[in-house]
Amino acid sequence: MFQLHNKYPLLGKSKMNADVSRAYRLLRTKMNRVCQVNQKSFLITSVLKGEGKTMTAVNLGVAYALEGKRVVLVDANLTQPALHEVFSKSNRIGLSQILEQDHVLQSAIVETDIEHLMLLPAGKPMQHPSELLASKMMLDVIAQLKSSFDMILIDSSSAMKSTEPFILAGITDGVLLVVGTGKVKRHLLQQFKQHIEDVNGTIVGSVLNRATKSSWERSIMDHSQVIG
Ligand SMILES: Nc1ncnc2c1ncn2[C@@H]1O[C@H](COP(=O)(O)OP(=O)(O)OP(=O)(O)O)[C@@H](O)[C@H]1O
Ligand SMILES: [Mg+2]
Structure with a gap:
């Protein structure tokens, strides 16, 4: 039987709290509202490590798949891949081999147990993936995925100590910023916003993760002033 990775409860698959399920569906609705139909590739990133990028990417992906969209989750966190673990898949072949031109894209994409939701694992982990992510090959990968899927959600490393999110922000249609409460x-958020603008990236929205109702009420004003 499909075993969920217990760190990542999935929308519609486990005993996810009703408020949390509603929040992911609401995120999908808001994304649909602010994004144009030709915006298909989205980077999910955060300033710091562990703010909830993978959790958000996965559940937003499930939310879109439940809506009937053909979704691919791409693990572009090539230093610390995680998406294969969420779906109990192998990480032997994935994005890193495709970028090194050791493998073709089509056969690296695997099905998940969720209808309409596919996964491109990270593949062989590497310490310095920025050159590969900035290569023409990465542009080609995104272009090919856009021709086969309705929605491409790219999980990445955090922005504080790596340039990868900024590289990816420049070649995707939108950036979803995950902000761990408190x-x-x-x-740092202001710096992040500036760096994204410097690479002509577009922040389409932000997710306040692990918010309690009161923390949400407290921070919504501050946060929206920063992100705009
Ligand atoms: N909303 C949430 N409620 C409870 N736990 C959460 C929530 N979001 C994330 N977590 C937990 O916090 C940890 C970090 O989350 P996650 O792996 O999604 O962060 P990340 O930003 O992808 O981290 P990294 O920078 O290491 O890739 C995980 O153990 C995850 O299960
Ligand atoms: Mg992660």
């Missing part, structure tokens, strides 16, 4: 300082 974790990141305002000036």
Whole structure:
């Protein structure tokens, strides 16, 4: 039987709290509202490590798949891949081999147990993936995925200590910023926003993760002032 990775409860698959399920469906609705139909590739990133990028990417992917969209989750966190673990898949072949031109894209994409939801694992982990992610090959990968899927959700590393999210922000249609409640300082968010603008990236929205109702009410004003 399909065994969920217990760190990542999935929408519609486990005993996910009703408020949390509603929040992911609401995120999908809001994304649908703000994004144009030709915006298909989205980077999910955060300033700091562990703010909830993978959790958000996975559940937004499930939310879109439940809506009938053909979704591919791409693990572009090539230093610390996680998506294959969420779906109990192998990470032997994935994005890193495709970018090194050791493998073709089509056969690296695997099905998940969720209808309409596919996965491109990270593949062989590497310490310095920025050159590969900035290569023409990565542009080709995104273009090919766009021709086969309705929605491409790219999980990445955090922005504080790596350039990868900014590279990816420049070649995707939108950036979804995950903000762990109480974790990141305002000036770092402002820096992040500036760096995204510098690479002509577009922040389509932000997710306040692990929010309690009161923390959400407290931070929504501050946060929206920073992100705009
Ligand atoms: N909303 C949430 N409620 C409870 N636990 C959460 C939530 N979001 C994330 N977590 C937990 O916090 C940890 C970090 O989450 P996650 O792996 O999604 O973060 P990340 O930003 O992808 O981390 P990394 O920077 O290491 O890739 C995980 O153990 C996850 O299960
Ligand atoms: Mg992650």
